[in-house]
Amino acid sequence: MKNGYIIELKNVTKSFGNVNAVDGISFGVQPGEVVGLIGDNGAGKSTLIKILSGVHQPDSGQIIVRGAEVRNWNAARSRESGIETVYQDRALAPQQTITRNIFMGREIKNRFGVIKVKTQYEEANRLMRDIGFTSKVFDPDSPVATLSGGERQGVAIARALYFDADLIVLDEPTTALSLVETAKVFGFVQNVRDRGRSIIFIGHNIYHVYDIADRFVVLDRGKVVMTAGKGEIKSAEVLMKHMQEIAEMAHADAGLGDA
Amino acid sequence: MGFGARPSGQQQKARDEASGLIKWSRNNRRAITSTLFLIVMLIGFTLANPDVFSQFKTYRSVMIALPVSMFLVVPLVFVVTAGEIDLSFPSVVGLASYAFASIVDQGGDPLMGIATALIVGAALGYLNAILVVRIGLSALVATLGMNFFLRGLINIIVEGFSIAIPEIRGSFIHSLMTDDPIKIVDHLGIPNQMLWALAFTALGVFLYNRHSFGVRVHCVGDNPESAAEMGIDVNRTRTLVFVFTGIGAALAGVFSVMINFVWWPTTGDGLLLPVLAGLFVGGTPTWGGIGTVFGGAIGTSIVAFIETGVIAAGLTGFFTQFFYGLIIILSLIFQRFNGGRVR
Numbered sequence: 115m116k117n118g119y120i121i122e123l124k125n126v127t128k129s130f131g132n133v134n135a136v137d138g139i140s141f142g143v144q145p146g147e148v149v150g151l152i153g154d155n156g157a158g159k160s161t162l163i164k165i166l167s168g169v170h171q172p173d174s175g176q177i178i179v180r181g182a183e184v185r186n187w188n189a190a191r192s193r194e195s196g197i198e199t200v201y202q203d204r205a206l207a208p209q210q211t212i213t214r215n216i217f218m219g220r221e222i223k224n225r226f227g228v229i230k231v232k233t234q235y236e237e238a239n240r241l242m243r244d245i246g247f248t249s250k251v252f253d254p255d256s257p258v259a260t261l262s263g264g265e266r267q268g269v270a271i272a273r274a275l276y277f278d279a280d281l282i283v284l285d286e287p288t289t290a291l292s293l294v295e296t297a298k299v300f301g302f303v304q305n306v307r308d309r310g311r312s313i314i315f316i317g318h319n320i321y322h323v324y325d326i327a328d329r330f331v332v333l334d335r336g337k338v339v340m341t342a343g344k345g346e347i348k349s350a351e352v353l354m355k356h357m358q359e360i361a362e363m364a365h366a367d368a369g370l371g372d373a
Numbered sequence: 374m375g376f377g378a379r380p381s382g383q384q385q386k387a388r389d390e391a392s393g394l395i396k397w398s399r400n401n402r403r404a405i406t407s408t409l410f411l412i413v414m415l416i417g418f419t420l421a422n423p424d425v426f427s428q429f430k431t432y433r434s435v436m437i438a439l440p441v442s443m444f445l446v447v448p449l450v451f452v453v454t455a456g457e458i459d460l461s462f463p464s465v466v467g468l469a470s471y472a473f474a475s476i477v478d479q480g481g482d483p484l485m486g487i488a489t490a491l492i493v494g495a496a497l498g499y500l501n502a503i504l505v506v507r508i509g510l511s512a513l514v515a516t517l518g519m520n521f522f523l524r525g526l527i528n529i530i531v532e533g534f535s536i537a538i539p540e541i542r543g544s545f546i547h548s549l550m551t552d553d554p555i556k557i558v559d560h561l562g563i564p565n566q567m568l569w570a571l572a573f574t575a576l577g578v579f580l581y582n583r584h585s586f587g588v589r590v591h592c593v594g595d596n597p598e599s600a601a602e603m604g605i606d607v608n609r610t611r612t613l614v615f616v617f618t619g620i621g622a623a624l625a626g627v628f629s630v631m632i633n634f635v636w637w638p639t640t641g642d643g644l645l646l647p648v649l650a651g652l653f654v655g656g657t658p659t660w661g662g663i664g665t666v667f668g669g670a671i672g673t674s675i676v677a678f679i680e681t682g683v684i685a686a687g688l689t690g691f692f693t694q695f696f697y698g699l700i701i702i703l704s705l706i707f708q709r710f711n712g713g714r715v716r
Contacts, residue, residue: 167602168604169601169602188604189601189602189603189604189605190604190605190606192604193603193604199602201599201602203598203599204599205596205598205599205602205603206596206599207591207592207595207596207599207600207662208595208596208715209591209595209662209663209715210591210592210595210662214588214591214592218592218599218600218603218605219589219592219600219603219604219605220603220604221585221588223584223585227584227585227586228583228584228585229583229584229585229588231583255396255399255400259715
């Protein structure tokens with residue numbers, strides 16, 4: 115771990131057809147830091163996240179986990195490396211129980227693949243209590259389809275928490291949440307940081323990201339166009355101004371292309 | 374933290390005290406619905422003809438051929454739960470059992486024949502998986518095509534001739550697997566194939582609910598994108614359900630030939646609609662993500678008893694299809710109370 119990154123991407127590219135969604139990005143996350151990843155729609159945030167979480171394999175570039183390059187990167191490997199992602203769509207299977215969703219892809223099982231149903235149920239129950247699920251309307255056996263949006267987000271976060279990840283990626287975690295639920299997400303981020311773990315926080319709302327992050331990484335059309343620590347940027351308004359400049363630059367470039 | 378929190382000590386207690394029976398029935402309501410349906414149907418038949426339906430031999434006669442359907446329905450529940458469908462199983466039954474029958478007919482070891490049938494079944498299941506999972510064809514159309522293609526292949530190979538293997542009667546493997554019970558334990562007259570089918574169903578129930586394979590099949594059928602995001606190998610899971618169906622079809626074929634002592638070029642052909650009807654009547658919905666293996670076994674039993682019941686009730690055979698349709702629709706209406714369509 116000479117550079118101290120939990121995970122580092124070097125010159126990673128990914129294209130879909132002739133769209134270069136991620137165009138040579140180098141980027142790393144250090145232990146205990148909260149990185150705010152921002153950028154307009156189509157900037158490449160989601161693709162970058164899906165590369166980190168192993169859902170997409172990069173076309174080129176290196177993925178280095180704790181100093182060692184990993185090949186054949188995939189979602190299972192990413193999770194084994196201590197990276198948990200809370201996706202924008204929550205990545206839940208709505209007809210399955212809360213327990214099954216929490217342990218999806220990483221069941222508690224013996225070496226013959228037989229699931230320890232009772233252990234999973236008890237762990238899910240404990241976890242639900244930890245994050246404040248106390249309704250009698252549902253229990254760990256309830257299907258996720260019966261939960262509200264905020265509660266589903268709770269399940270997705272509970273899952274990331276359970277596996278004691280070193281890095282938790284939160285993709286637009288406050289979308290479609292009420293103010294109270296949003297405040298809870300912020301409390302959660304604080305909590306995770308206090309435990310010395312890292313977070314990548316992706317958001318549209320610049321004010322949210324400014325409040326929560328230690329470092330900002332701004333993407334534009336598949337490239338990192340700005341990296342700044344919180345000390346370098348005095349307020350959310352300043353960050354907003356930078357974002358506007360980047361957007362205008364993009365506009366100008368597009369105009370040039372037309373000419 | 375407290376997502377959607379409604380904290381109250383009393384509510385917590387009430388949740389903990391929710392009776393085990395209530396929970397169990399909530400978690401198994403689809404299977405319970407189809408079981409109740411079977412019981413009500415049998416009561417109806419018994420009222421219509423008490424003489425026939427109070428005799429054990431009526432049930433025994435149904436249990437002779439019913440196991441063939443059960444070996445098919447169990448893996449098909451996995452396929453449908455995974456969000457796929459396999460319509461090629463009738464011809465896989467035919468081709469796998471052809472391998473078995475011709476090996477036995479040429480004096481080969483029946484065990485060798487069974488092993489070959491299983492390999493043929495698994496290989497054809499894998500072929501389906503290549504078409505659907507790798508090449509990305511529609512499962513409905515690709516497996517329907519495979520059904521015609523494989524049946525055509527059978528017809529080209531045998532040119533209409535059937536294979537009789539009466540010599541298998543009395544062999545150890547035959548008496549172990551089918552009809553003549555080994556006289557070690559009294560099975561209450563239940564045909565051996567029924568016991569094997571029940572054991573296979575029990576294995577299926579276990580895999581479906583308690584093994585990571587079954588649980589992943591649920592997740593993949595429910596939301597493949599989420600399953601992939603959580604690190605489940607979606608393509609591998611889908612491939613395995615097709616291979617499993619091929620193996621089930623091979624077992625169904627071997628049992629069919631063992632029961633009849635004959636392999637016909639049409640073996641398996643008549644199973645398509647009754648087995649699918651049993652699957653859906655049993656409580657597995659068409660849209661994937663949920664289902665019930667036990668219910669599937671019950672569903673095929675419902676279908677198997679309809680014909681016997683209709684005739685015994687004094688109606689002519691012309692009524693059979695009418696009742697098939699009626700019972701399928703009625704049972705789906707009952708299953709509707711366990712939750713509507715999600716897609």
